[in-house]
Amino acid sequence: MLNKKPTKLLALPALLWLGALFVLPMLLIVMLSFWKRGTYGQVVYEFTANNYIRIVDPLYGQIFWDTFVVAILTTVLSILFGYPLSYYISRLERSKQQIWLLLVMIPFWINFLVRSYAWVIILRSQGVVNTILQSLGIISEPLPLLYNSGSVMLGMVYTLVPFMVLPIYVSLEQMDRRKLEAAYDLGATPWKAFWHVTLPMTKSGVVTGSILVFVSSIGMFVVPDVMGGAKSALMGNVIQNQFLSARDWPFGSALSIVLMLLSMLLILLFFKATKASEKKEGTA
Amino acid sequence: MKTWRRNVLSGYSWLMLVFLYLPIAILMLYSFNDSRINAVWSGFTWKWYLSLFDNRQVMAALANSMTIGIISSVLATVLGTAAALAIKHYSLRWRTFVNGLIYLPIVIPEIMMGLALLVLFSQVHMELGKGTLIMAHVTFSMPYVMVIINARLADMGKELEEAAQDLGATPWGTLRHVTLPLIMPGIVAGFLMSFTLSLDDFIISFFVAGPNSTTLPLYIYGLVKRGVSPEVNALSTMLIVCTVLLVIIAELFRRKDSKTITY
Amino acid sequence: MKTIIHLDTIEKRFAEAVVVPPLSLTIEEGEFLTLLGPSGCGKTTLLRMIAGFEEPTSGDIFLDGKPLGHVPPYQRDMNMVFQQYALFPHMNVEQNILFGLKMKKVNAAEQKRRLEEVLQYVQLTELRKRTPKQLSGGQQQRVAIARAIINNPRVLLLDEPLGALDYQLRKSLQLELKNLQKNLGITFIYVTHDQEEAMAMSDRIAVMNKGRIEQIASPAEIYNTPQTLFVATFIGENNIFRQASTCTAVRPEKIKLYRTDEQPGKHRCKGKITDAVFLGNLRKVFIRLDGQDQVVMAHQYAGDGLDWQVDDLVAIGWSQADEVKLPC
Numbered sequence: 001m002l003n004k005k006p007t008k009l010l011a012l013p014a015l016l017w018l019g020a021l022f023v024l025p026m027l028l029i030v031m032l033s034f035w036k037r038g039t040y041g042q043v044v045y046e047f048t049a050n051n052y053i054r055i056v057d058p059l060y061g062q063i064f065w066d067t068f069v070v071a072i073l074t075t076v077l078s079i080l081f082g083y084p085l086s087y088y089i090s091r092l093e094r095s096k097q098q099i100w101l102l103l104v105m106i107p108f109w110i111n112f113l114v115r116s117y118a119w120v121i122i123l124r125s126q127g128v129v130n131t132i133l134q135s136l137g138i139i140s141e142p143l144p145l146l147y148n149s150g151s152v153m154l155g156m157v158y159t160l161v162p163f164m165v166l167p168i169y170v171s172l173e174q175m176d177r178r179k180l181e182a183a184y185d186l187g188a189t190p191w192k193a194f195w196h197v198t199l200p201m202t203k204s205g206v207v208t209g210s211i212l213v214f215v216s217s218i219g220m221f222v223v224p225d226v227m228g229g230a231k232s233a234l235m236g237n238v239i240q241n242q243f244l245s246a247r248d249w250p251f252g253s254a255l256s257i258v259l260m261l262l263s264m265l266l267i268l269l270f271f272k273a274t275k276a277s278e279k280k281e282g283t284a
Numbered sequence: 285m286k287t288w289r290r291n292v293l294s295g296y297s298w299l300m301l302v303f304l305y306l307p308i309a310i311l312m313l314y315s316f317n318d319s320r321i322n323a324v325w326s327g328f329t330w331k332w333y334l335s336l337f338d339n340r341q342v343m344a345a346l347a348n349s350m351t352i353g354i355i356s357s358v359l360a361t362v363l364g365t366a367a368a369l370a371i372k373h374y375s376l377r378w379r380t381f382v383n384g385l386i387y388l389p390i391v392i393p394e395i396m397m398g399l400a401l402l403v404l405f406s407q408v409h410m411e412l413g414k415g416t417l418i419m420a421h422v423t424f425s426m427p428y429v430m431v432i433i434n435a436r437l438a439d440m441g442k443e444l445e446e447a448a449q450d451l452g453a454t455p456w457g458t459l460r461h462v463t464l465p466l467i468m469p470g471i472v473a474g475f476l477m478s479f480t481l482s483l484d485d486f487i488i489s490f491f492v493a494g495p496n497s498t499t500l501p502l503y504i505y506g507l508v509k510r511g512v513s514p515e516v517n518a519l520s521t522m523l524i525v526c527t528v529l530l531v532i533i534a535e536l537f538r539r540k541d542s543k544t545i546t547y
Numbered sequence: 548m549k550t551i552i553h554l555d556t557i558e559k560r561f562a563e564a565v566v567v568p569p570l571s572l573t574i575e576e577g578e579f580l581t582l583l584g585p586s587g588c589g590k591t592t593l594l595r596m597i598a599g600f601e602e603p604t605s606g607d608i609f610l611d612g613k614p615l616g617h618v619p620p621y622q623r624d625m626n627m628v629f630q631q632y633a634l635f636p637h638m639n640v641e642q643n644i645l646f647g648l649k650m651k652k653v654n655a656a657e658q659k660r661r662l663e664e665v666l667q668y669v670q671l672t673e674l675r676k677r678t679p680k681q682l683s684g685g686q687q688q689r690v691a692i693a694r695a696i697i698n699n700p701r702v703l704l705l706d707e708p709l710g711a712l713d714y715q716l717r718k719s720l721q722l723e724l725k726n727l728q729k730n731l732g733i734t735f736i737y738v739t740h741d742q743e744e745a746m747a748m749s750d751r752i753a754v755m756n757k758g759r760i761e762q763i764a765s766p767a768e769i770y771n772t773p774q775t776l777f778v779a780t781f782i783g784e785n786n787i788f789r790q791a792s793t794c795t796a797v798r799p800e801k802i803k804l805y806r807t808d809e810q811p812g813k814h815r816c817k818g819k820i821t822d823a824v825f826l827g828n829l830r831k832v833f834i835r836l837d838g839q840d841q842v843v844m845a846h847q848y849a850g851d852g853l854d855w856q857v858d859d860l861v862a863i864g865w866s867q868a869d870e871v872k873l874p875c
């Protein structure tokens with residue numbers, strides 16, 4: 001079926017490219033995670049499960065836990081902050097919608113290293129906020145606004161919230177407005193109509209946005225690196241460190257695979273949960 | 285009551301915009317601050333920008349970013365467009381499979397892709413540098429090109445291509461005279477998007493760059509690790525301005541698109 | 548008459564679904580043949596197989612006696628007018644019309660000559676530099692036709708070409724299309740679901756249902772002597788009287804209404820009028836037959852002299868010659 005029309009072959013270069021530079025490297029880290037690390041950081045091609053056994057350690061358990069807590073909190077906060085904005089945009093006239101969407105999209109494209117750095121200017125001890133508060137005489141000593149878990153959360157939500165706004169906006173746009181009108185017609189208050197009609201019908205947008213935000217925050221190491229202190233290291237930082245400083249690639253690979261599997265499991269559970277709630281509503 | 289609710293919502297949305305843009309605006313503002321040390325405003329200056337142009341490392345990073353950006357986005361656009369054109373003709377099952385494979389890089393955490401590529405390059409003993417950066421950038425921007433082109437092709441439908449074939453155009457003739465001219469704005473938008481992605485990428489580049497292939501974001505990262513300085517502000521501002529311009533132009537092309545097709 | 552297209556037991560299946568069961572059809576040179584049927588009856592698939600956009604699962608199509616087999620659309624000597632016209636939005640009227648000649652690398656002088664001729668023919672000379680967006684629906688339709696006929700195709704395929712236009716325009720274009728076909732002498736294969744359109748234009752109509760051709764004949768024959776129950780009810784209005792394994796179809800205009808006490812010899816059934824709808828030139832009368840569920844429709848023309856009212860008791864009758872016997 002691939003050779004009936006010559007145009008069908010046009011996908012071959014792209015597929016070969018992705019095979020060599022995406023699929024193959026992914027398989028390689030799976031293999032690497034079962035190999036040994038040599039004394040000088042080189043890879044020794046001998047099978048071992050040791051890398052995985054090493055992960056079962058309270059130290060790494062804590063970091064995995066922190067990473068998932070931050071990722072889940074980031075996702076939840078992004079929904080809370082993003083949904084009203086998407087709703088507002090979807091209610092605007094067409095021409096204004098386009099402008100607002102572009103305004104939300106632009107920060108999404110700006111390098112998030114630069115965007116996290118912008119917060120450093122604002123929050124550091126000689127930063128904008130502390131300078132203003134001190135010159136107003138409200139505080140005498142600079143507040144420790146940066147390098148804590150709060151600043152990491154702020155940075156995460158700030159960089160990732162556009163991921164949430166766009167999918168929710170799309171699902172609000174595709175929603176059948178007549179159902180909402182029907183709900184009003186049947187005497188639902190705006191809040192009830194929102195809760196029982198709009199929210200369930202835009203679930204797909206929330207799910208898509210959540211996955212995008214969650215996946216991005218799971219592997220994030222720039223924000224904790226720039227805005228967090230040594231104590232707020234997340235799994236991304238540990239993995240990066242294994243690869244670039246500690247030079248223990250097999251262990252780093254094992255860590256990243258466990259991270260991936262755990263996040264996939266969470267996403268799967270999340271899917272199941274939303275499906276289950278759908279069914280409940282169906283029978284109610 | 286109803287207007288009250290709407291006002292709250294609109295007030296909130298404007299606040300969100302402020303939240304999104306204020307840090308960026310402050311960063312840009314401080315790139316013009318005369319004072320080096322702290323947040324007190326001590327006068328307007330261009331000197332940090334001028335010093336950037338005198339800095340050989342900055343210029344080298346800029347040149348690297350441009351070379352890598354242009355080469356990788358040309359490659360990504362050509363490969364992505366060709367693949368999108370072909371996949372359209374596949375049966376549903378194949379199309380779903382191939383699209384799934386192609387969209388996978390978008391949903392995999394960037395750090396995974398970065399380290400996986402690092403492992404690959406070291407296993408085949410490829411020296412890290414501009415070459416490996418270009419390969420990595422093509423890999424992550426090609427899927428975005430495909431998303432844009434796929435949307436464009438779906439909008440176009442198959443009737444116009446059938447009409448061309450009916451009028452005697454061979455598959456290649458159809459491609460040249462009908463399909464390509466009609467999706468050209470999408471191709472331009474895809475090119476600009478992948479250029480933006482390449483220019484902005486930090487995480488993946490962080491893993492696959494060599495000592496002589498520092499790009500702008502990598503250079504900025506090095507400076508950021510050393511602390512806040514007006515030079516970083518100026519350099520970041522330049523990167524932001526480039527990104528914003530590129531995104532707006534790309535968006536205009538993408539929209540121009542749908543206007544010319546729907547009649 | 549000479550055969551131009553012959554479909555030899557062609558069949559089309561998509562996955563497991565049979566869209567067109569094995570079917571044969573012969574189309575004669577210069578005729579206006581319409582494929583008529585409800586949506587989903589396979590008429591468009593049939594047309595697309597003739598054009599070469601779909602390949603038959605089995606069987607073959609012959610053009611002038613030569614099998615078309617795997618011949619791609621761009622090598623078939625026929626052209627198509629698409630439902631939504633499919634004009635190239637990035638080309639003006641002239642470029643759209645010349646597209647086919649350019650693809651066949653016809654020399655420039657010949658291109659110019661044929662372009663002028665066709666532009667005049669479809670009265671688009673003044674609009675030649677406009678883009679499709681700047682044209683009305685009817686004008687776009689002319690461009691679509693001009694773009695096809697400039698290639699002098701052996702056969703012109705038309706896929707509901709009037710479907711997107713409003714009623715008035717459709718009426719006037721029906722006649723134009725019919726005249727065009729007569730003057731050019733090209734064979735037309737026309738797909739529509741609109742029976743009025745089919746009746747007004749065709750030399751022959753093939754009535755299709757569930758992928759099968761139920762009957763292929765002239766419009767008059769199709770109307771007067773339908774061969775299947777489907778044709779009898781799909782084309783125009785009809786009353787069907789069922790008796791065991793045969794059905795009798797009688798058109799409403801052939802049903803005569805009598806007072807119950809008048810000409811009892813001609814009565815066939817009795818009933819009560821349930822509705823009478825005035826439509827200007829005629830009145831549609833609905834009669835529920837005594838002791839049955841069946842409602843019979845009768846057309847009563849102005850000047851018949853009798854004015855039936857709802858609830859009147861009537862007797863109905865028809866002459867033997869107006870009956871069509873059909874297998875049920």
